[in-house]
Amino acid sequence: MIKKFVVGSFEEEKVLFPAVKNVRRAGYKLHEVYTPFPIHGLDKAMGLRETSLHTMGFIYGILGTTIAIGGMGWIFTTDWPLNIGGKPHFPLPAFIPIAFELTVLLSGVGMVWTFCWLCKMMPGVKKHHFNLRSTDDLMTMVIECTPSSNEVEIESFLKDNGAIEINTQDAEEGWWFGRYDKEQQLYKEEDLEIVE
Amino acid sequence: MSLLKYESQLREPLINGDKNYHQVTEDIIGPVETKPTRLWWIGFSIALMLLAFGVYSVYREVAYGITEWNITRTVGWGWDITNFVWWIGIGHAGTLISAILLLFGQKWRTGVNRAAEAMTIFAVMCAGMFPIFHMGRVWDGFFILPYPNSRGPVWPNFNSALLWDVFAVSTYFTISLLFWYTGLLPDLASIRDRAKTKFRKMFYGLTAFGWTGSTKHWQRQESLALVLAGLATPLVLSVHTIVSFDFATSVIPGWHTTIFPPYFVAGAIFSGFAMVQSLLIITRKVLHLEDYITIGHIEAMNKVIVLTGSIVGCAYLSELFIAWYSQNTYEWWAFRENRANIFSPYGWAYYGMIFCNVVSPQLFWSRKLRRNATFTFFMAVLVNVGMWFERFVIFVTSTYRDFLPSSWTTYYSPSIWEIGFYLGTFGLFFTCYFLFAKFFPVIAAAEIKAILKTSGENYKEKMSTIESMDSDKFYEEEMVHAH
Numbered sequence: 001m002i003k004k005f006v007v008g009s010f011e012e013e014k015v016l017f018p019a020v021k022n023v024r025r026a027g028y029k030l031h032e033v034y035t036p037f038p039i040h041g042l043d044k045a046m047g048l049r050e051t052s053l054h055t056m057g058f059i060y061g062i063l064g065t066t067i068a069i070g071g072m073g074w075i076f077t078t079d080w081p082l083n084i085g086g087k088p089h090f091p092l093p094a095f096i097p098i099a100f101e102l103t104v105l106l107s108g109v110g111m112v113w114t115f116c117w118l119c120k121m122m123p124g125v126k127k128h129h130f131n132l133r134s135t136d137d138l139m140t141m142v143i144e145c146t147p148s149s150n151e152v153e154i155e156s157f158l159k160d161n162g163a164i165e166i167n168t169q170d171a172e173e174g175w176w177f178g179r180y181d182k183e184q185q186l187y188k189e190e191d192l193e194i195v196e
Numbered sequence: 197m198s199l200l201k202y203e204s205q206l207r208e209p210l211i212n213g214d215k216n217y218h219q220v221t222e223d224i225i226g227p228v229e230t231k232p233t234r235l236w237w238i239g240f241s242i243a244l245m246l247l248a249f250g251v252y253s254v255y256r257e258v259a260y261g262i263t264e265w266n267i268t269r270t271v272g273w274g275w276d277i278t279n280f281v282w283w284i285g286i287g288h289a290g291t292l293i294s295a296i297l298l299l300f301g302q303k304w305r306t307g308v309n310r311a312a313e314a315m316t317i318f319a320v321m322c323a324g325m326f327p328i329f330h331m332g333r334v335w336d337g338f339f340i341l342p343y344p345n346s347r348g349p350v351w352p353n354f355n356s357a358l359l360w361d362v363f364a365v366s367t368y369f370t371i372s373l374l375f376w377y378t379g380l381l382p383d384l385a386s387i388r389d390r391a392k393t394k395f396r397k398m399f400y401g402l403t404a405f406g407w408t409g410s411t412k413h414w415q416r417q418e419s420l421a422l423v424l425a426g427l428a429t430p431l432v433l434s435v436h437t438i439v440s441f442d443f444a445t446s447v448i449p450g451w452h453t454t455i456f457p458p459y460f461v462a463g464a465i466f467s468g469f470a471m472v473q474s475l476l477i478i479t480r481k482v483l484h485l486e487d488y489i490t491i492g493h494i495e496a497m498n499k500v501i502v503l504t505g506s507i508v509g510c511a512y513l514s515e516l517f518i519a520w521y522s523q524n525t526y527e528w529w530a531f532r533e534n535r536a537n538i539f540s541p542y543g544w545a546y547y548g549m550i551f552c553n554v555v556s557p558q559l560f561w562s563r564k565l566r567r568n569a570t571f572t573f574f575m576a577v578l579v580n581v582g583m584w585f586e587r588f589v590i591f592v593t594s595t596y597r598d599f600l601p602s603s604w605t606t607y608y609s610p611s612i613w614e615i616g617f618y619l620g621t622f623g624l625f626f627t628c629y630f631l632f633a634k635f636f637p638v639i640a641a642a643e644i645k646a647i648l649k650t651s652g653e654n655y656k657e658k659m660s661t662i663e664s665m666d667s668d669k670f671y672e673e674e675m676v677h678a679h
Binding site: 054071126 | 216217218342348349350351353355359360363366370371374381382385386388389390391395397398400403405406408409411412413415418419420422424428430431434438441645646649
């Protein structure tokens with residue numbers, strides 16, 4: 001969906017943090033802050049909740065352990081109980097290495113998959129980039145315009161808070177399939193004039 | 197108000213020179229955007245030639261059978277598994293640097309982790325080749341995978357250390373690859389957003405997965421990195437532990453020892469760091485990255501080398517002692533006659549190993565030598581030679597004189613195709629590394645930016661005023677208003 005955004009870029013973290021606080025205090029709709037590197041504490045300052053990705057990792061891990069122990073146990077006791085040098089059919093200590101490896105494997109692969117899914121990332125995904133320098137050296141704060149907000153007012157607000165590059169952009173907020181070497185026209189709903 | 201960010205000046209800066217965020221991007225991503233130098237082409241061609249020779253050697257082995265190799269009835273593993281364990285050991289440094297040092301909060305990892313992880317992945321790829329082609333009938337290789345099949349079903353033996361190895365190595369490869377790639381995404385996005393050419397826009401647009409640098413994504417990415425590090429830490433220790441089980445769970449004298457897991461893990465880290473050193477000393481010079489991979493980084497890795505080298509030395513001594521102390525005739529024979537006796541057929545290999553792995557790294561107790569890049573490079577090569585000898589000694593000296601003296605006559609030396617296979621993996625390794633150094637940033641630029649203001653030289657200089665402040669004033673100015 002295409003929306004209007006006011007974009008302000010900052011050079012310094014110590015200018016950005018108070019600006020984030022002020023934006024929230026002023027009641028503007030903070031869409032996102034794009035940074036070239038992880039800035040610790042920024043998520044808290046923006047009021048984002050803690051990610052629960054690690055909980056998913058734990059669930060995937062337990063699943064891996066269960067599959068490993070259950071699978072090997074079923075194979076050796078039920079499906080094909082092979083006598084290997086008179087050893088027990090359910091030798092738990094001998095199952096530990098594979099159970100551990102599968103725990104790690106499922107947990108890791110599952111978490112990365114969940115990470116990509118949550119962040120909407122995969123090869124071929126394209127998103128709108130408000131400022132190309134936000135993967136280089138600028139921290140880009142994006143404020144979404146609501147029907148009640150005045151973009152000129154937001155722009156001057158950002159200027160007062162130390163932003164160096166300020167502009168207003170119409171942008172698609174989600175993601176779509178596309179290539180970065182091709183320009184794309186945004187689809188806009190326009191009022192059609194019906195010719196009688 | 198100031199957020200107290202600078203690190204004490206007592207610590208050496210991790211990034212030298214007058215840098216800002218943009219300069220970091222320029223320095224690290226710049227080499228990706230320029231045409232490769234003549235030196236790169238020469239190196240790449242040599243690597244490709246080695247790879248081609250390796251492919252032909254493997255073709256000989258597949259087409260004419262395992263008799264193309266000189267492995268014999270008693271020396272069944274020979275060079276092949278020696279090289280497997282050597283490569284997999286080298287592949288341990290990357291994850292150690294990226295995972296264990298991340299958990300320990302060692303900031304110097306940021307300068308070296310990307311290249312070390314890439315090296316890990318390539319080394320594990322090379323390692324994987326050896327057991328696969330050692331199977332002989334490589335086209336039946338999928339028999340090692342447990343899946344419901346029409347052959348019974350016949351399942352692999354889950355009690356076998358060799359099967360544990362299959363799981364360990366493949367898990368290690370997958371997790372290392374994911375860890376490396378999720379860390380690479382922000383830097384690929386940097387290249388994409390700076391790209392001028394159509395190819396770069398397309399290629400890095402695809403490979404960056406649409407990374408934007410949003411705070412929420414960073415938060416998830418950091419959480420992911422932390423948990424993956426937590427998982428990879430026991431994983432990296434488990435992989436070489438399980439590789440050592442291939443030997444330790446057998447009843448061959450010289451292999452059947454409980455010291456093997458820690459001894460192998462220490463050796464793996466030892467050889468892995470040596471390989472990282474030899475690659476990075478060249479890379480920093482060629483790509484002009486001396487400001488990011490500083491002498492301080494090299495020194496830190498040399499400290500790990502001297503530590504792990506000494507652990508390995510202790511392991512050699514204790515297995516020798518236990519062989520005598522156990523009063524087991526076969527064990528003591530294997531150690532006394534087949535290894536420690538310098539006049540035995542492979543005595544040279546044992547003493548070569550002791551010299552390269554235990555004696556020579558002790559020179560790194562000297563700070564001056566630790567901080568000498570050229571000396572470190574030669575030392576790193578020596579350590580890798582020594583670690584190769586270690587595996588050779590373990591495999592060959594324990595098997596070339598087995599329980600039956602009538603099979604003692606053979607002196608194992610490799611055939612040209614065994615050597616060719618080994619050289620071929622060097623070709624594979626360096627082909628991959630050259631491509632990596634050309635198309636990917638060899639240093640994690642985003643992570644460097646994150647520590648720039650605490651550990652960068654020009655920022656640390658600003659600590660002078662803070663460090664000269666008296667404590668009451670410091671508390672007033674820095675702490676009270678900081679929040």
